[in-house]
Amino acid sequence: MQNSFKLARAAAAGLVLVLTPVFGGPALAGDGFNLAGLFGGQPEQRAITTSIFIASTRKGGDHPTQLTPGAKARYALDFISVPPDHQPGRIERPAFGGPNPDHHFMLREQSELEPNEFGEQLAAQLSGRVGMNRDVLVYVHGFNTSLDDARFRLAQIVVDTHFGGVAALFTWPSKSQLLAYGADKEAAMASRAALRNLLQTIAATPGVGRIQIVAHSMGTWLTMEALDEAALSGSPDLHGKLGNVMLAAPDIDLSVFREQIATLDPSHFSVYVSKDDRALQISAGLQGDRRLGSLDPGSDQDRELIEKLGVGVYDISDLSTTLIGHDIYADAPQVIRQIGKRIEKPRPADADVQSVIDAGADRTPHPAPNQIDSQALPAPAASAPTAVAGVTPAAPAVPAAAAVK
Template sequence: MQRWIMPRPVPLRPAHSRLVVPGLVAFVLSSLGLAGCADTGLSAITTPVSAFDGLFSGNPQADPHRLAVFVVSRRKGERGVASEEMSDNARFSFQTISVPPSHQAGQIERPSLGDQDSAHDFVLASRRSMGEEEFVRAIATHLSGRIGSNRDVLVYVHGFNTSYDDARYRLAQIVEDGRFGGVPVLFTWPSTNSLLDYGAAKENATVSRDALTRLLQQLGSLPDVGRVHILAHSMGTWLAMEALRENAISGSPDLNGKLGDVMLAAPDIDLSVFKQQMARLNPSHFEVLVTANDRALSLSRTLAGDRPRLGALDPHKTEDRAALDALGVKVVDLSSESTDLLHHGNYASAPDAVRNIGAEIGKSRIEDANVQAVLGQKPVDDKISSEPLPPLTPAPTVAEAPVPTPAQ
């Protein structure tokens, strides 16, 4: 077993005054000992989406900037009851998310009350619905002409008890803090905001498997893609593993040679189930981020009849270490990185943890070393390696459209 024991992070600066930690939600979570997989401190209160507010000041350090995100959703809508219901088919969109200039690593700044403000909050700046073929072409266009790790795609699969907003803003925060220069793709599925609907959420994840399987197939077939990385959290790790297993059964366990890092954060997976899933996959692609004191996974274990959850194994215990050794995967212990009450969202809320994720998926590769040749300069020097570049601006084929008023 390879073990990566993370150092303690630099202490966080005081959170932004507008960061939401709603009292009612905090009370319920502390009472039940579970936040599901909602790994943010986001409010259960939904703030209406408005058009991108305010003009840029012309000062890059004072202005928000936008991140382009491609989204595949199995939800009927983005808010209210519709966001918790399964759609008949996958829905596709291209979205831009504004990151505030005052953003602090590990945080998702959102308003607790009142209107959202792009100077201080993560804001949905624009959204454009697409058909499936247009969606795939748009990603291909977005990848065209890139070099190095900027040719990579990061697919994020959230977990239980995660709203649509929680999911897209969490991905934006991970991309921002991890300095990922490739193309981010969110796969979102109906996971209710009720902490008591754990069983229903698992059924929704099961129904969503085929859509995620198809998405991974499509991404692995893009001609200009470098690697397809996957970051999944909690119950979303089971969904991601099932999609990879289905692809393996169909004859493509490595997505046409394009599979990159598969990072499973706090995986809510039965250990014996994970062994069966891994039997068809190459463990060298996998990193399991464990937290021995994860209170959410502790309750999940109880609900599962005291069956151990992969994400709560402790590599410092002889029995658990032996189980992890047998899997052959890389193990990252985040037990000392806790920044929240439940210790369930360390992978993204602890600044050092999310930066290491970004460094892992953005590291230089030998096959991408000919940067000079790609740029049309002198013949490549074998000592030169690529470095992540800033993401390109969206291509004209995916031009931004105004955000619709919320009635979805």
């Protein structure tokens, strides 16, 4: 664990380049210097290793699908290697055999943490970020998602968005089976208190900026439940630390979402919807109700529903490249780069509380060929919405006071 803590301190900026000297020897953590450039050759690109804090209600094991006793969170610090030839929107995995760090995502190292160690390590990473982003990005995965799927997805989001803060994954014991929807819903339901505790722990960490949340599918329901419970306990905005909450393909019944958002400030929330999301269509068939993530902003009836919700809704239907169309938020480079810009840009309400000390923080650790030309994701326009980089704002934003009661 001592070596892991050394790596954690070296990863205080959130990213560590894994370098292999050209003359052999062990891998090093460094700043991208490569001896090949001294002899007229092209510097060799190296894998990026990003550190991710883990809070998990999965019981131990290589492929944990059972709840921890009492659904209490276990903690870890993972180091995920992202290949130098990584393409935005993809998670490169081997078709067979073991992963190759030159071409595949892989787990480099993991250290189990006691609850007090989790808090100490999180505080240590934040305290060492002078002149850098002190936000924490929390990712909550959805249905039919393994532990590797979840942590690799977060690593992909961190790299593709150029997020400069600290990343944290909340993972719950999905069985990773298409026919286990009911079991997954129960596991997610049992994990609500653990997620709320994680968010409250982060909010209370000295030096933290804003807590940015990206949640997907069934994880959006879990996130809304945890935030609702926090609101009922007297902290609807996590004591002023809640930033943007991005709900991607939310697998939430519309009537349930109305009840959840009624206790919260809707200006924090952005919803990414697709009318062609096959997974949500199946979920609606199983649940017998309409899902938030399958709203069609092109429909007059749905536009009226959207206006009453008071949240920003963005239509990404046209960006799907797969039959299912459930992972567009992270698969489509146009969307993922705009999510990154939204995370980076302070909300108007936070104008006097900058969590990003230096918004122009250097991002050179990312391989130059894969850098993304980020564009701002605009708030839904007060007049006719317009498409920006393929992402269409679906309806005018409604002031918080007009949220559904």
